[in-house]
Amino acid sequence: MSNHTKEEWLVDRQDYCVCVMRDGDPLEIATIGAMDHNGIKYVIGDESWANAYMMRTAPQMFEMLEELMAKAYKQNWNDQYPELMEKAEKVLLLAKAGTPQDFDDEGEL
Numbered sequence: 001m002s003n004h005t006k007e008e009w010l011v012d013r014q015d016y017c018v019c020v021m022r023d024g025d026p027l028e029i030a031t032i033g034a035m036d037h038n039g040i041k042y043v044i045g046d047e048s049w050a051n052a053y054m055m056r057t058a059p060q061m062f063e064m065l066e067e068l069m070a071k072a073y074k075q076n077w078n079d080q081y082p083e084l085m086e087k088a089e090k091v092l093l094l095a096k097a098g099t100p101q102d103f104d105d106e107g108e109l
Helices: 046-056 058-074 082-096
Strands: 010-012 017-022 025-031
Touching: 010 025, 010 046, 017 046, 025 046, 046 058, 058 082
Parallel strands: none
Antiparallel strands: 010 017, 017 025
């Protein structure tokens, strides 16, 4: 199981972040776009918003992939689709890796 933030992730288009509501207040998970040293936000385009909505669904995709993998092993997909199963396992490992020391110099596990 991953140690990610468990609440539902939201895209806050006013504060330019991906956040969760915790105790009635938004808790920022990731900032969308860069700010200069004065805190001025730069223009955020369609690609940045698309990335934000992708991040928003990360916990659901993670849980779904874990469920699919469990069913796939019961159905012996590891014998029928070894390359696909290996890719899925790598994605899960990347999602579960929590610290920079888990990666080599190229950003790989």
